[in-house]
Amino acid sequence: MLIWKTFLTYKEYKLNNKLSVLFIGDIVGEPGMNCVKELIPGLIQKYKAEFVVINGENADKGKGLTEKEVGELFEIGAHIITTGNHIWDNWKSKPILASNPKVIRPLNYPPGNVGLGYTFHTLEDETQICVLQLQGRTYMQTIDCPFRAADFALKAIQEKTKNIIVDFHADATAEKIAMGWHLDGRVSAIIGTHTHVQTADACILPNGTAYITDVGMTGPYNSVVGLKKEIALKRLIHQIPYKYEMGEGDARIAGVNVIIDITTGQALKIESFVQPEFVKSVFEQFES
Numbered sequence: 001m002l003i004w005k006t007f008l009t010y011k012e013y014k015l016n017n018k019l020s021v022l023f024i025g026d027i028v029g030e031p032g033m034n035c036v037k038e039l040i041p042g043l044i045q046k047y048k049a050e051f052v053v054i055n056g057e058n059a060d061k062g063k064g065l066t067e068k069e070v071g072e073l074f075e076i077g078a079h080i081i082t083t084g085n086h087i088w089d090n091w092k093s094k095p096i097l098a099s100n101p102k103v104i105r106p107l108n109y110p111p112g113n114v115g116l117g118y119t120f121h122t123l124e125d126e127t128q129i130c131v132l133q134l135q136g137r138t139y140m141q142t143i144d145c146p147f148r149a150a151d152f153a154l155k156a157i158q159e160k161t162k163n164i165i166v167d168f169h170a171d172a173t174a175e176k177i178a179m180g181w182h183l184d185g186r187v188s189a190i191i192g193t194h195t196h197v198q199t200a201d202a203c204i205l206p207n208g209t210a211y212i213t214d215v216g217m218t219g220p221y222n223s224v225v226g227l228k229k230e231i232a233l234k235r236l237i238h239q240i241p242y243k244y245e246m247g248e249g250d251a252r253i254a255g256v257n258v259i260i261d262i263t264t265g266q267a268l269k270i271e272s273f274v275q276p277e278f279v280k281s282v283f284e285q286f287e288s
């Protein structure tokens with residue numbers, strides 16, 4: 001059985017009604033952009049990914065997106081770009097949200113804000129897939145309820161497709177886990193973003209939804225979640241604001257690959273990755 005799977009051709013793969021999705025975590029600044037541009041072709045090839053979602057809320061120097069990053073991310077293979085709370089920090093981002101339905105923001109911001117909270121994409125074989133973004137409220141802005149927003153949106157989305165990827169942009173792990181249980185069996189995957197550190201809990205929930213609390217950051221790890229480490233330490237030790245400066249160095253890409261059965265919308269597999277992998281032993285250089 002294992003040997004058969006290993007030698008599955010692309011055509012057989014398609015015939016089996018599986019869809020391979022690549023979700024890349026928050027791109028932070030130029031280090032994150034350079035890293036994703038360099039590594040995503042290999043990842044798309046490795047996972048035979050047909051649908052790519054990238055969270056770009058920090059792509060322009062840590063805050064929001066401009067047309068430049070949007071153009072580059074679509075050029076390297078993104079189908080949909082999600083964002084988050086920092087999209088509103090960059091005045092160049094609002095016109096993008098207002099005009100490009102493939103760049104979305106959390107649905108549960110109050111009515112009157114520009115942009116879409118969910119969007120659809122049709123693949124070459126006519127498969128429809130939806131990406132929905134929600135934002136948590138614990139330790140964040142007290143926007144509308146993400147749980148009720150999800151229920152409301154799913155009524156409309158499920159009339160079109162069962163293949164639904166949710167980017168839950170939230171700070172508190174408990175709120176993210178709760179959303180996992182709330183949506184299990186109703187969406188294909190719930191991918192946590194915002195906290196920039198990949199969690200070790202990627203799994204398939206009992207009713208068939210792929211889940212991870214946080215997918216992690218694509219950006220400079222020689223930093224404090226993207227912020228220059230010296231600035232982060234001053235902020236924490238002095239307890240006063242210091243101007244935001246991007247971290248530099250040790251750029252890595254973080255993401256997950258999710259395989260969906262498009263006949264049911266259920267997830268069959270979730271695999272998380274960070275590339276290059278973290279050094280976990282000083283003895284590694286002597287091994288091989």
Ligand SMILES: [Fe+2]
Nearest residue numbers: 026057058194
């Ligand atoms: Fe972020």
Ligand SMILES: [Fe+2]
Nearest residue numbers: 084085086194
């Ligand atoms: Fe965020």
